[in-house]
Amino acid sequence: MSEIATKSILTELVSGVEGQVASCKLSQESEAFLAETGIPSKRHENWKYTNIKRLFDNGLTVVKSAFSEQTSVLKLTNTISIGLTNDAVTNQLPSIDGVEVFMADDKTELLGSTGIHQKEELAALNTALFQNALVIRVKKGTNLSSTILLDQKVELKDNAFANSRVLIIVEDGATATFLHHFHGTENSDSSLLNHVTEVFVGQNARLELNYIQEIGEGNLMTTTEVECQRDSNFTTNCIQLNGKLLRNNLNIRLKGENIETHLNGFYMLNSTELFDNHTHVDHFEPNCTSNETYRGILAGRSTGVFNGKVFVHPDAQKTNGYQSNNNILLSDEATMNSKPELEIYADDVKCSHGSTTGQLDEEAVFYLRARGLDEFGATALLLTAFAGDVLKAVSNETLRATLEQKIQDKLNSMRA
Amino acid sequence: MAEENQALKEFTEKEYEYGWSIDIETDQLPKGLSEETVRAISFKKNEPEWLLEWRLKAFRYWLTLVEPEWAHVKYPKIDFQDIIYYSAPKKKVELGSLDEVDADMLETFKKLGISLEEQKRLMNVAGSNVAVDAVFDSVSVKTTFQETLRDKGIIFCSFSEAVQSHPELIKKYLGSVVPYTDNYYSALNSAVFSDGSFCFIPKGVRCPMELSTYFRINAMNTGQFERTLVVADEDSYCSYLEGCTAPQRDENQLHAAVVELVSMKGAEIKYSTVQNWYPGDKNGKGGIYNFVTKRGICAGAYSKISWTQVETGSAVTWKYPSCILKGDNSIGEFYSVAVTNNYQQADTGTKMIHLGKNTKSTIISKGISAGHSNNSYRGLVKIGKNATNARNFSQCDSLLLSSTSGAHTFPYIECGNKTAKVEHEATTSKVGEDQIFYCNQRGLDTEQAIGLIVNGYCKEVLNKLPMEFAVEAQKLLAVSLEGSVG
Numbered sequence: 001m002s003e004i005a006t007k008s009i010l011t012e013l014v015s016g017v018e019g020q021v022a023s024c025k026l027s028q029e030s031e032a033f034l035a036e037t038g039i040p041s042k043r044h045e046n047w048k049y050t051n052i053k054r055l056f057d058n059g060l061t062v063v064k065s066a067f068s069e070q071t072s073v074l075k076l077t078n079t080i081s082i083g084l085t086n087d088a089v090t091n092q093l094p095s096i097d098g099v100e101v102f103m104a105d106d107k108t109e110l111l112g113s114t115g116i117h118q119k120e121e122l123a124a125l126n127t128a129l130f131q132n133a134l135v136i137r138v139k140k141g142t143n144l145s146s147t148i149l150l151d152q153k154v155e156l157k158d159n160a161f162a163n164s165r166v167l168i169i170v171e172d173g174a175t176a177t178f179l180h181h182f183h184g185t186e187n188s189d190s191s192l193l194n195h196v197t198e199v200f201v202g203q204n205a206r207l208e209l210n211y212i213q214e215i216g217e218g219n220l221m222t223t224t225e226v227e228c229q230r231d232s233n234f235t236t237n238c239i240q241l242n243g244k245l246l247r248n249n250l251n252i253r254l255k256g257e258n259i260e261t262h263l264n265g266f267y268m269l270n271s272t273e274l275f276d277n278h279t280h281v282d283h284f285e286p287n288c289t290s291n292e293t294y295r296g297i298l299a300g301r302s303t304g305v306f307n308g309k310v311f312v313h314p315d316a317q318k319t320n321g322y323q324s325n326n327n328i329l330l331s332d333e334a335t336m337n338s339k340p341e342l343e344i345y346a347d348d349v350k351c352s353h354g355s356t357t358g359q360l361d362e363e364a365v366f367y368l369r370a371r372g373l374d375e376f377g378a379t380a381l382l383l384t385a386f387a388g389d390v391l392k393a394v395s396n397e398t399l400r401a402t403l404e405q406k407i408q409d410k411l412n413s414m415r416a
Numbered sequence: 417m418a419e420e421n422q423a424l425k426e427f428t429e430k431e432y433e434y435g436w437s438i439d440i441e442t443d444q445l446p447k448g449l450s451e452e453t454v455r456a457i458s459f460k461k462n463e464p465e466w467l468l469e470w471r472l473k474a475f476r477y478w479l480t481l482v483e484p485e486w487a488h489v490k491y492p493k494i495d496f497q498d499i500i501y502y503s504a505p506k507k508k509v510e511l512g513s514l515d516e517v518d519a520d521m522l523e524t525f526k527k528l529g530i531s532l533e534e535q536k537r538l539m540n541v542a543g544s545n546v547a548v549d550a551v552f553d554s555v556s557v558k559t560t561f562q563e564t565l566r567d568k569g570i571i572f573c574s575f576s577e578a579v580q581s582h583p584e585l586i587k588k589y590l591g592s593v594v595p596y597t598d599n600y601y602s603a604l605n606s607a608v609f610s611d612g613s614f615c616f617i618p619k620g621v622r623c624p625m626e627l628s629t630y631f632r633i634n635a636m637n638t639g640q641f642e643r644t645l646v647v648a649d650e651d652s653y654c655s656y657l658e659g660c661t662a663p664q665r666d667e668n669q670l671h672a673a674v675v676e677l678v679s680m681k682g683a684e685i686k687y688s689t690v691q692n693w694y695p696g697d698k699n700g701k702g703g704i705y706n707f708v709t710k711r712g713i714c715a716g717a718y719s720k721i722s723w724t725q726v727e728t729g730s731a732v733t734w735k736y737p738s739c740i741l742k743g744d745n746s747i748g749e750f751y752s753v754a755v756t757n758n759y760q761q762a763d764t765g766t767k768m769i770h771l772g773k774n775t776k777s778t779i780i781s782k783g784i785s786a787g788h789s790n791n792s793y794r795g796l797v798k799i800g801k802n803a804t805n806a807r808n809f810s811q812c813d814s815l816l817l818s819s820t821s822g823a824h825t826f827p828y829i830e831c832g833n834k835t836a837k838v839e840h841e842a843t844t845s846k847v848g849e850d851q852i853f854y855c856n857q858r859g860l861d862t863e864q865a866i867g868l869i870v871n872g873y874c875k876e877v878l879n880k881l882p883m884e885f886a887v888e889a890q891k892l893l894a895v896s897l898e899g900s901v902g
Contacts, residue, residue: 045486314819329834332801338829344844347816352843357799357831 013062013129013161020131023106030117030127037121049305049337050247050276052122055192055219060161062129067091072151073183074212076398084152086193088132088164098142098174104133104167111135111167114198116225120249123223126163126196133165136178140171140202147177147396154184154215156191164195168209172202172229177395179210187218189244199226199234203256206233208395211248212403214241221247230256230285237394239403240267240275241410247276254281254288254316265294266390268410269302269334276305283316292323295390297383298334299414309341310351317346323353328360328386330414380411445502451475454607457502461576461610464583467590474596474606481600487763488792488824489732491668491705499670501608501641564625570654571616572627575643578614585616589647593676593713593740601672601734602709605641609674612642615656616649617683623654626882644675648683650716655686655882668696668731672707681716681743686724688881689737690889693729700759700788703731710737711767714746714775722749723766724880726889731760736794738767741775741803748777751877755893756789756821765795765812765826770803770836779810782874785821792824799836806833812842815873 020027039056040047065085069092072081082101083092093101104111117127138144156162170176180197193215201207213220220243228234240246252261267275281290296304310321327336340353360382368378387407394400445456454475458468483493565572571582579586596606613629629644648654671693679685687710696703706729712721723737739748750766768777777797785791793812814823825842847869855865871878874893878886 317819327831329831329836332832332834334834335830335832338831338840339827340825340840340842341827342814342825342842342844343822344814344816344824345822347819347821347846349816350843350845352841353825354842355827355829355840356838357829358837358839359834 013060013125020129023112026112026117027128030124033118033124034121034128037124040121046278046307049303050245050274052221052245052247055190058190059159060192061159063087063156063160063162064131065089065155065162070151070153072149072181074149074151074181074399074402076147076149076179076396076402078145078396078398079147079149079179081149081151082134084134084150084164086152086154086156086160086162086164087130088134088152088166090132090134096144096148098139099144099148100135100137100139102135104135104165108133108135108167110169110198110200112198114225114227116196116198116223116251120223122194122221122249123196123225126165126194126223130163130165130196133167135167135169137169138171138174138176141173142171142176143174144176147179147399150178150180152180152182154182154187154193154218154220156184156187156193156218158188158190160188160191162193164193166195166197168197168207169200170202170205170207173204174202175206177208177210179212179396179399181212182220183212183214184218185216187216189217189219192219192221195220195222197222197224199224201226201228201232201234203229204231205229208235208237210394210399211236211238212241212406213239213243213246214406215243215246217244219243219245221249223249224251226250226252228252228254228256228259228261231258232256233260235262235393236264237390238265238277239406240265241406243273243275245274245276248278250277250279252279252281252290254283254285254290257285257287259285259288261288261290262393263290263292263294264390264393266387266407267294267296267304268407269296269298269300269304270410270414271300272302273300274303274305277307279308281310281321283310283312283319283321286315286317286319288316289320290322293390294325295386296327296336297330297386298327298336299330301331301333303334304336306337306355307339307341308353309343310353312344312346312349312351314345317348319346319349319351321349321351325355326386327357328383329357330359376415380408383411384408444500447500448497449499449501449608453501457608457610460502461579463576463579466587467579470591470596471607474603475608477597478600478603478607481603484600487734488790488794488826489734489761489763491732491761494668494670494705496604502610565623568621568624569618570621570623571614573614575609575612575614575645582614582616585647586614586645589645589676589678591676593678593711594674594709599709601707602674605643605672605674605709609641609643612644612673614644615646615654617647617652617654619649620651622652626655626657628657628659640669640671640673642673644673646676646685646687647678648680648685650680651682652680653684655688657688657690657882657885659690659692668703668705670705670707671730673709675708675710675737677712677721679712679714679716679719679721679746682718683716684720684722685712686722686882687712687737688885689723689725689727690885691725691727691729691733695729695760696731696758698758698787700731703760704729706730706733706735708735710735711740712738712748713740714743714748714772716746717743717772718745719743720747720749722751722880724751724877725753725764726877726881726893727752727754727762727764728893730762733760733762733764735764736766738769739777740769740771741777742771744772745774746772747775749880750777750779750781751880752781753784753874753877753893754782754791755784756786756791758787758789760787760789762790763792763794765793767796768798768808770797770799770806770808773802773804774806775803776807777809779808779812780876781810781812782877783812783814783823784817784870784873785814785823786817788818788820790822790824792826793842794826796828796830797838797840798830799833799838801832803833804835806836808836808838810840812840813873814842814844815870816844816846
């Protein structure tokens with residue numbers, strides 16, 4: 001399909017929807033950007049291995065949903081839950097000491113201020129279309145001991161298209177932990193959820209943002225745009241369990257000195273699933289550290305994509321940047337495409353990356369089998385340990401235990 | 417720090433040593449590119465009909481393409497109509513007799529710093545063991561040691577000569593590894609290539625000497641489009657070296673070569689490059705655009721191709737010597753040192769395409785950036801579905817010598833077989849203060865220390881060069897890094 005046709009699809013999508021929240025300026029900018037770029041095809045470097053035009057070419061219809069009371073499918077302790085629908089409708093706005101939770105309107109400060117809608121096509125589409133945006137502001141100095149759970153239940157029928165949006169602000173000196181859980185089992189493989197989260201981490205603030213993605217047959221694209229100020233600490237852990245096509249764009253901008261950031265990801269694929277992780281860390285100022293670990297297990301006829309970039313700007317001396325991507329292939333039909341990138345314009349830096357793709361060490365399997373484990377048991381034990389290095393960054397213990405169980409379940413399902 | 421800056425300044429202000437040109441009467445085509453140009457080149461070379469057809473097909477295909485922009489380099493658009501596509505020294509050179517080589521041209525060779533060794537060989541000094549084919553502008557002027565090689569059944573001659581004497585081989589292998597449809601510059605090269613070298617090693621023959629080609633762009637506004645084809649038949653071996661220089665000119669000159677290697681069952685080709693084209697002056701003016709397509713195919717089982725390159729020249733380099741590992745148990749290697757200074761830009765790396773079982777590849781890339789330069793490694797390791805037990809190891813290190821330079825790594829790793837093992841690692845750093853301090857303590861000044869550290873850093877690659885040239889390359893590196901303290 002030609003670019004022009006794709007553009008008319010976009011115009012149709014955008015004009016057919018009413019009740020957008022984004023301010024006039026934001027949506028105009030997004031539409032202008034989209035008019036220029038269109039929906040990316042596989043000819044775009046960032047979409048080389050992932051075909052999303054297919055979804056748009058099949059036709060998508062923007063859907064609205066109504067909120068019905070729900071309880072989290074995760075059994076976690078010490079958690080405050082906010083239920084969300086496909087397009088982020090909710091009436092569960094809890095009151096938490098030191099935290100403001102509200103729905104955005106077109107005057108909400110900071111919404112769209114990262115400028116992501118003029119950099120990435122899907123974020124622009126989201127900005128032009130979203131109708132609800134949840135805002136969570138953790139006020140200055142608040143030390144939040146519970147995890148805030150965004151419990152997004154995804155239910156999208158054939159050709160349904162939803163856009164959800166979240167804005168997280170952690171003000172100076174505050175500490176918070178978030179979990180965004182995308183879940184659903186009834187999704188159509190021609191539907192699409194396009195989500196954007198904007199995150200602001202203030203000076204001396206500390207934020208841990210966890211994602212769990214398990215949406216059955218559905219397609220999910222998330223864009224997370226993070227801005228960190230000096231002396232802050234930001235950690236993100238992204239666990240991808242199922243979905244026909246999962247795509248995460250994670251951009252972190254380190255805008256002050258002495259920032260520490262950790263990006264962790266774990267993905268497990270089977271059958272014809274395609275999971276794609278794109279990360280981009282921008283070091284603007286000196287003395288920052290970024291540390292990235294993405295690991296994956298691929299079975300069936302699945303395809304994994306990892307593209308990580310560390311960009312060190314000219315003034316960002318004394319940067320420490322580390323990237324690692326390790327993959328285990330369990331089947332000859334599975335494919336892993338890994339592209340760890342470094343782009344460095346400062347000289348006094350320590351940056352390195354490593355990427356490996358292979359299978360389990362036969363000797364390690366043999367060792368375990370000699371001690372009485374069957375082949376599956378031995379493999380599963382080694383794979384769980386492989387995941388463990390990523391999971392250990394999750395601070396909420398019940399969450400970690402839940403994730404371990406979910407990984408175990410998926411391993412069992414792969415056996416079948 | 418002040419001392420470091422001073423030394424750095426000296427380095428960045430270092431002038432190109434090979435920046436001279438010699439007035440030799442040349443036979444040139446007028447500027448511009450059209451079907452007429454292609455026909456004229458083919459006519460001048462008295463080529464058979466099929467080759468002209470092939471050129472024309474390539475040219476028509478080229479017209480449908482747009483210039484690629486994906487590389488991490490910036491340069492003003494090239495006006496392809498402003499280039500002379502054919503330039504040949506007017507005086508006919510009889511091959512086999514040294515006396516007939518133009519005296520000016522011998523002078524030229526004398527001036528080429530690293531051809532001092534070749535000089536002796538050109539003079540046929542006893543005991544030397546390198547056969548040289550020198551390509552001057554567009555035309556191959558001299559191939560030495562033809563006789564010795566002929567005894568072994570080895571064919572080593574200029575490309576246009578091979579077209580006349582061995583058309584069946586050229587027809588069979590030309591474009592078999594790099595088809596004219598491969599990319600923008602390979603299509604251009606296929607249409608207008610003027611000369612180059614051809615080498616065929618017959619079954620079971622171990623080539624007794626290093627084969628060497630020397631390229632030099634001399635005339636103004638000329639592009640150099642040479643084509644090299646090396647075919648190693650079953651169980652043969654050859655080692656091939658190319659070196660390049662160009663005169664200092666204000667405007668940019670284009671060099672778009674194609675190199676094709678074919679390695680049959682059990683054969684081994686070792687291809688080494690010392691590239692020292694004019695890099696432009698310290699403000700980034702002038703210099704060569706080096707847009708080269710190099711690819712080898714390990715067609716048979718147990719075959720091997722090894723690329724070694726030392727890249728110190730060119731304003732813009734865009735080059736990815738690659739290996740297609742088709743035969744089972746075949747081996748591909750890539751060893752590279754790329755040094756950029758001033759406003760030079762290099763986007764270089766390799767592609768290793770694993771198709772056969774038990775194929776192995778090794779990539780060692782060392783980048784050194786100074787001044788305002790940008791140095792990128794871009795590589796692809798692809799493991800096909802049937803490449804059982806394929807193995808790859810890649811290591812890409814970058815060394816930064818100034819805060820205004822950039823070092824980048826763009827590796828693509830595509831793995832489609834579970835028994836394959838693919839490893840990639842890269843580091844970027846500057847020369848450690850502790851390392852310099854250690855050397856200082858032991859009585860070396862900072863400059864010597866840097867030289868020592870950088871040489872050690874590149875040693876892994878330099879060791880892979882043929883003995884005679886390893887020394888040259890080491891010297892070249894030492895010279896370009898003179899005073900590069902930082």
